[in-house]
Amino acid sequence: MTMHALQLGVVVLIVAGCCAHATWTLLPLAARRAVANTLLRLPLPTRLAAPLRRAASVSEGCACTGCDRSKASKVRHAEVGTTHRVTFHSKLRR
Numbered sequence: 001m002t003m004h005a006l007q008l009g010v011v012v013l014i015v016a017g018c019c020a021h022a023t024w025t026l027l028p029l030a031a032r033r034a035v036a037n038t039l040l041r042l043p044l045p046t047r048l049a050a051p052l053r054r055a056a057s058v059s060e061g062c063a064c065t066g067c068d069r070s071k072a073s074k075v076r077h078a079e080v081g082t083t084h085r086v087t088f089h090s091k092l093r094r
Helices: 003-026 029-039 046-056 071-078
Strands: none
Touching (some): 029 046
16 A cells, blocks of 8 residues: 555545534534434444434533533522512613
């Protein structure tokens, strides 16, 4: 195998990986969940299956995978039934 063929193979793998990452990132959540569920049917190694399981599960919040894991979120979820007064503040004139 020549150096040119090896270099071409490495470049193809890097570009394919970047393309897959960009596609996954820009997919809507419903499509990402469907793709993850489809890929989980395949016999994948644990290291590859773990992120797909997270993507396939329904998250609470905005799907940023951070909102549902914070301590503040747990407090807010406990207060869902409570009501709060809305206070409007006037804008200061300059």
